[in-house]
Amino acid sequence: MHADPKGVLTGVHFLDGDHACCEGTLAAGARFAAGYPITPSTEVVERFASRIPTVGGIFIQMEDELAASIAIQGAVWAGAKAFTVTSGPGFSLMMEHIGLAAMTETPCVFVDVQRGGPSTGLPTLPGQADMMQARWGSHGDYGIIALCPNSPQECFDLTIQAFNLSEEFRVPVMMMMDECVGHMTEKVVIPEPDQIEITPRRYTKLPPEEYRPFEPREDLVPDMARTGEGYRFHITGLTHDERGYPNMSVETQDRLVRRLLAKLNPLANGRSLCETENLEDADVVVVSYGITSRVAQRAIQLARSRGIRAGKFRLITAWPFPAERIRELAGRVKAFVVPELNLGQMVLEVERAAAGQAKVIPVSHAGGTVHNPDTILNAIVEAAR
Amino acid sequence: MTPTTLEIPDGAQNPVEPFLRMDRMPHIWCPGCGIGTTVNCFTRALLDSKVNLDKVAIVSGIGCTGRVAGYARLDSFHTTHGRAIPFATGMKLANPELQVVVYSGDGDLFAIGGNHFIHAARRNMDLKVICVNNMTYAMTGGQSSSTTPAHVISATAPYGAFEPTFNLVALAEAAGASYVARWTTYHVKQLSRSMEEVLHKKGFCFIEVLSPCPTLYQRRNKMGDGLDAMKYYKQASKIRNGAPTGECTLSKSGEIVVGKFVDRDRPDYLELLRAQMTEALGERYVESEASCSC
Ligand SMILES: Cc1ncc(C[n+]2csc(CCOP(=O)(O)OP(=O)(O)O)c2C)c(N)n1
Ligand code: SF4
Numbered sequence: 001m002h003a004d005p006k007g008v009l010t011g012v013h014f015l016d017g018d019h020a021c022c023e024g025t026l027a028a029g030a031r032f033a034a035g036y037p038i039t040p041s042t043e044v045v046e047r048f049a050s051r052i053p054t055v056g057g058i059f060i061q062m063e064d065e066l067a068a069s070i071a072i073q074g075a076v077w078a079g080a081k082a083f084t085v086t087s088g089p090g091f092s093l094m095m096e097h098i099g100l101a102a103m104t105e106t107p108c109v110f111v112d113v114q115r116g117g118p119s120t121g122l123p124t125l126p127g128q129a130d131m132m133q134a135r136w137g138s139h140g141d142y143g144i145i146a147l148c149p150n151s152p153q154e155c156f157d158l159t160i161q162a163f164n165l166s167e168e169f170r171v172p173v174m175m176m177m178d179e180c181v182g183h184m185t186e187k188v189v190i191p192e193p194d195q196i197e198i199t200p201r202r203y204t205k206l207p208p209e210e211y212r213p214f215e216p217r218e219d220l221v222p223d224m225a226r227t228g229e230g231y232r233f234h235i236t237g238l239t240h241d242e243r244g245y246p247n248m249s250v251e252t253q254d255r256l257v258r259r260l261l262a263k264l265n266p267l268a269n270g271r272s273l274c275e276t277e278n279l280e281d282a283d284v285v286v287v288s289y290g291i292t293s294r295v296a297q298r299a300i301q302l303a304r305s306r307g308i309r310a311g312k313f314r315l316i317t318a319w320p321f322p323a324e325r326i327r328e329l330a331g332r333v334k335a336f337v338v339p340e341l342n343l344g345q346m347v348l349e350v351e352r353a354a355a356g357q358a359k360v361i362p363v364s365h366a367g368g369t370v371h372n373p374d375t376i377l378n379a380i381v382e383a384a385r
Numbered sequence: 386m387t388p389t390t391l392e393i394p395d396g397a398q399n400p401v402e403p404f405l406r407m408d409r410m411p412h413i414w415c416p417g418c419g420i421g422t423t424v425n426c427f428t429r430a431l432l433d434s435k436v437n438l439d440k441v442a443i444v445s446g447i448g449c450t451g452r453v454a455g456y457a458r459l460d461s462f463h464t465t466h467g468r469a470i471p472f473a474t475g476m477k478l479a480n481p482e483l484q485v486v487v488y489s490g491d492g493d494l495f496a497i498g499g500n501h502f503i504h505a506a507r508r509n510m511d512l513k514v515i516c517v518n519n520m521t522y523a524m525t526g527g528q529s530s531s532t533t534p535a536h537v538i539s540a541t542a543p544y545g546a547f548e549p550t551f552n553l554v555a556l557a558e559a560a561g562a563s564y565v566a567r568w569t570t571y572h573v574k575q576l577s578r579s580m581e582e583v584l585h586k587k588g589f590c591f592i593e594v595l596s597p598c599p600t601l602y603q604r605r606n607k608m609g610d611g612l613d614a615m616k617y618y619k620q621a622s623k624i625r626n627g628a629p630t631g632e633c634t635l636s637k638s639g640e641i642v643v644g645k646f647v648d649r650d651r652p653d654y655l656e657l658l659r660a661q662m663t664e665a666l667g668e669r670y671v672e673s674e675a676s677c678s679c
Contacts, residue, residue, distance in 0.1 A: 074475030
């Protein structure tokens with residue numbers, strides 16, 4: 001399906017990442033947003049608030065992030081594509097509802113423009129320290145998808161992908177931006193609507209008598225029904241059976257929770273998004289994401305100019321983590337260098353995947369600015385020894 | 386208002402069966418619990434109001450009352466503790482055709498969810514909020530709630546509660562609700578009628594229902610069983626429609642003022658939104674479509 005032209009601002013623009021993300025939501029077909037102001041993310045919904053009345057849809061500023069993160073889920077079950085936007089402290093408040101969305105398989109998008117933490121931290125400065133929270137922040141076992149743009153153009157493109165993936169897998173998808181990417185202004189090309197692929201919601205074709213809300217199809221994802229159309233379905237955050245009815249048995253719990261994770265396997269293995277360069281002959285691979293990947297790019301160039309065989313592995317899908325690809329690389333490279341604006345988060349995943357086959361060298365940074373490329377370069381040089 | 390004679394459908398034992406998920410019976414509520422009584426009233430209100438049941442959605446939070454959504458044969462949503470109202474807000478705004486009912490307990494709606502309640506009332510969001518007030522957190526074992534009256538013993542007030550309580554009807558009125566009523570599970574006719582009334586009223590409507598929790602609240606306070614609660618409700622209630630809500634505070638064993646206190650017309654959220662956007666944008670304003678087909 002192609003994008004609804006009403007939401008697509010076709011043309012060449014000069015936009016910051018937050019604004020580009022907003023245009024991505026509109027192009028993706030989002031017609032409902034709920035938010036609560038927080039730096040450095042608010043521009044996304046500010047733009048949505050100014051655009052949506054002439055496109056047709058709703059923006060509501062809720063009383064807090066708990067409200068925003070569940071209002072979008074009500075909107076989704078009523079038939080809309082919906083999202084919310086926040087940063088650190090607000091993301092923390094949203095955790096219970098990320099779990100609800102995972103449990104009830106509600107397709108929706110959470111945009112987190114990361115700033116320095118913990119707590120109020122560095123409201124106006126970048127961080128990448130919510131990466132583990134995005135994956136594990138709500139209680140219980142569940143899976144999510146997280147995407148990491150590194151430019152305003154990608155804020156646009158990946159936001160559309162985020163919506164598409166959320167519909168395909170029926171999971172909450174996190175757009176893990178950072179303050180730099182959110183606030184940097186660059187060229188953003190918005191294509192014609194018929195050049196934008198949109199994944200429609202998976203509505204059941206069965207009549208109400210035959211429909212079972214959590215009966216998965218072959219790909220382990222069940223089809224949805226829309227409120228108000230006579231299906232009289234039940235949705236609960238309690239452990240539920242295929243009818244959607246609460247069921248406290250160990251077997252139901254096992255079947256449900258395993259499926260919530262297993263349905264994401266295709267994305268973990270093979271379909272994960274990443275950008276690679278010079279991996280063929282690489283001795284050292286720099287694994288990075290978001291704004292840090294742009295600093296790493298410079299470090300890799302400098303290393304190459306010194307004759308070090310450095311390669312690039314940029315995570316675009318951070319979750320599910322592309323463990324197989326890293327494992328495969330680990331068998332033939334000397335080391336991974338992992339710079340990130342935190343004290344060591346995704347590096348743990350790289351270590352886990354590399355499983356001792358290659359050295360893994362973190363280049364940590366507490367946040368507030370980006371790395372100095374020389375710091376990453378030094379780590380590459382060290383690793384290549 | 387003409388009371389409907391309730392037909393018992395073929396194969397059913399009770400006229401409300403078509404409104405319930407009979408395949409989920411027996412329900413979890415204790416003998417003598419008032420929640421079932423309120424559900425009975427609600428199903429009668431649905432029937433009498435003649436609303437299109439396919440367009441009614443029911444949203445609950447968490448608690449004994451929170452289980453209502455799971456038994457109603459409607460599109461039904463059992464959400465998170467305290468957050469039924471914001472979920473319902475999103476649902477209503479994304480598809481204004483829906484009649485969205487929020488059905489939850491006093492702890493859910495007024496302690497953890499209190500902020501959402503006052504803001505939805507302030508916005509005059511077109512939601513029908515039914516609060517079963519058993520004056521305790523029943524699901525978790527009878528702890529104090531923001532409505533537990535002074536001197537009541539609860540699991541977390543073993544020497545007696547002493548915090549001042551919320552007067553829910555006064556709170557609702559002050560926050561901006563269009564309709565505010567209070568009944569008890571003794572007042573089944575009046576409660577059904579109020580529920581029916583709100584199904585036809587626009588804006589934020591609130592009904593508080595005092596309801597017994599014999600298992601925890603009453604037992605711990607030596608207040609007898611469900612029947613004793615009915616006797617108390619009967620003897621202590623005074624119907625005072627239009628009473629100033631500020632005078633309707635509740636206590637452990639004092640008078641219970643019941644009735645319809647507020648019934649006023651204020652533009653609801655969507656009307657206000659439309660008016661403002663039309664004023665600011667004129668022809669450029671595009672109304673939100675009732676649920677896109679994406
Ligand atoms: C975030 C969160 N905190 C606490 C709980 C535990 N909990 C479940 S129900 C409940 C209280 C319910 O009380 P009330 O809303 O008055 O409903 P009742 O059971 O009395 O009908 C609590 C505290 C929870 N489920 N979620
Ligand atoms: S514990 Fe109390 S409120 Fe809960 S079902 Fe039993 S009687 Fe009703």
